[in-house]
Amino acid sequence: MSTFLPSIHVRLDAQAVIDTLKRLQAIEILSARVLGGWLPGVARWEAKHQLGVHLWEDAEHSRALRTRLWELRVANADRDVGDGPARLIHGLSLALEDYEFLGGLYLVLKPALASAYARLLEQTNAILDAPTRTILRHLLPEKEAQVAWAREAVPLLAQSEEARARLERWTGHATRLLAAAGGVLGHEPVPAGLDATPPPGYGVTRLPFGRAHRDERFQLSLAGIPLPPEDDDAGQVRFQFFNYTQEMQAVETLGSLLWEAEGMEWEFYHDVARHCYDEERHSAMGEMRLRDLGYAVTDFPHTVANYAWRQLVDPLRRYCVLTYVIEADSFKYKHATYRRHLARGDLHSAEAVLWDIMDETLHVRFGQQWVPALMKQYRYTGTLEALVAECREILVANTVNPLQRRCAEVSATA
Numbered sequence: 474m475s476t477f478l479p480s481i482h483v484r485l486d487a488q489a490v491i492d493t494l495k496r497l498q499a500i501e502i503l504s505a506r507v508l509g510g511w512l513p514g515v516a517r518w519e520a521k522h523q524l525g526v527h528l529w530e531d532a533e534h535s536r537a538l539r540t541r542l543w544e545l546r547v548a549n550a551d552r553d554v555g556d557g558p559a560r561l562i563h564g565l566s567l568a569l570e571d572y573e574f575l576g577g578l579y580l581v582l583k584p585a586l587a588s589a590y591a592r593l594l595e596q597t598n599a600i601l602d603a604p605t606r607t608i609l610r611h612l613l614p615e616k617e618a619q620v621a622w623a624r625e626a627v628p629l630l631a632q633s634e635e636a637r638a639r640l641e642r643w644t645g646h647a648t649r650l651l652a653a654a655g656g657v658l659g660h661e662p663v664p665a666g667l668d669a670t671p672p673p674g675y676g677v678t679r680l681p682f683g684r685a686h687r688d689e690r691f692q693l694s695l696a697g698i699p700l701p702p703e704d705d706d707a708g709q710v711r712f713q714f715f716n717y718t719q720e721m722q723a724v725e726t727l728g729s730l731l732w733e734a735e736g737m738e739w740e741f742y743h744d745v746a747r748h749c750y751d752e753e754r755h756s757a758m759g760e761m762r763l764r765d766l767g768y769a770v771t772d773f774p775h776t777v778a779n780y781a782w783r784q785l786v787d788p789l790r791r792y793c794v795l796t797y798v799i800e801a802d803s804f805k806y807k808h809a810t811y812r813r814h815l816a817r818g819d820l821h822s823a824e825a826v827l828w829d830i831m832d833e834t835l836h837v838r839f840g841q842q843w844v845p846a847l848m849k850q851y852r853y854t855g856t857l858e859a860l861v862a863e864c865r866e867i868l869v870a871n872t873v874n875p876l877q878r879r880c881a882e883v884s885a886t887a
């Protein structure tokens with residue numbers, strides 16, 4: 474017998490692999506959703522950015538596992554998954570402080586997920602199930618890197634003695650919650666007498682957040698910064714890229730939407746996770762360009778007022794405002810600034826705006842796909858045109874961004 478061939482001995486049969494992949498893909502998309510829900514309530518700016526990246530990775534991990542399930546003849550990856558994953562994630566969402574939530578998710582659930590992937594990689598047959606192993610070899614290092622980030626970042630968020638005690642109490646609770654769920658795969662025996670009820674004072678959700686949190690380095694203002702005069706070239710560039718940093722509010726709006734919109738198909742959550750991640754990159758892009766120009770993101774007063782009013786409208790209108798109004802109406806301004814940067818020889822600004830225009834084109838397409846689906850889900854009986862007109866009025870009445878208002882007014886009269 475050739476020695477390079479592994480044994481045909483099967484430690485995990487096909488059905489066991491399928492059941493494992495089904496459960497893990499469900500946990501991954503729920504993890505993306507709960508990260509989104511908590512993102513506005515996480516104060517630390519750098520952590521917020523990281524969550525935007527990780528929720529997209531989780532959505533992509535879910536997609537990779539679902540693609541493999543489809544190859545394994547599973548037409549509906551969610552059938553018979555049961556409510557175990559949703560109950561587990563809901564339990565983890567009930568933390569009261571941001572560092573508690575992050576501790577439960579990243580220091581308890583995600584390490585258990587990484588172990589489950591490592592076990593599956595080791596146990597599934599290297600020849601018969603090689604395509605699953607290819608996926609796991611890609612996914613596992615990303616999951617381990619998420620955990621490594623949290624091992625450094627979460628203790629920094631819980632610096633007082635009281636906070637450290639709270640973090641320890643919550644991760645202890647999260648560990649019991651996971652055990653009560655039968656572990657990540659749901660089939661480990663539940664220890665006798667296990668008490669997984671939340672600690673005293675817990676049990677009521679803080680989600681969705683009505684207000685977006687910022688850390689102590691940020692100076693907050695109720696209004697956005699004013700539009701500089703047309704002929705103030707340096708001021709226009711500074712305004713544009715500071716505005717990009719403020720797209721963190723779009724990250725937060727989409728994150729909350731990811732959690733709040735119930736009953737949508739998996740593809741919706743995957744696309745909203747992507748949209749959310751793109752806005753995180755736009756915020757980072759703004760910060761990067763400001764730094765090149767000699768500014769820090771905290772040099773300007775930030776506003777979280779646009780997040781706040783968007784939380785007052787339902788997920789249908791919130792998503793419609795973002796895609797059909799704010800994003801769709803922004804192209805004229807973006808193209809004009811692109812040409813202006815080129816004319817001034819500011820190639821760095823031009824390049825950044827060009828990438829943004831491409832992302833925004835994708836987001837408008839997301840809106841065209843998912844606003845009609847949300848209209849059904851939220852039993853909206855009017856026409857799409859009436860909904861968009863209503864959302865444009867809501868925006869003009871509420872936004873504190875002078876550019877958004879101007880773009881919407883130009884579109885309304887076009």
Ligand SMILES: [Fe+2]
Nearest residue numbers: 720751752755
């Ligand atoms: Fe954006």
Ligand SMILES: [Fe+2]
Nearest residue numbers: 800832833836
């Ligand atoms: Fe966008």
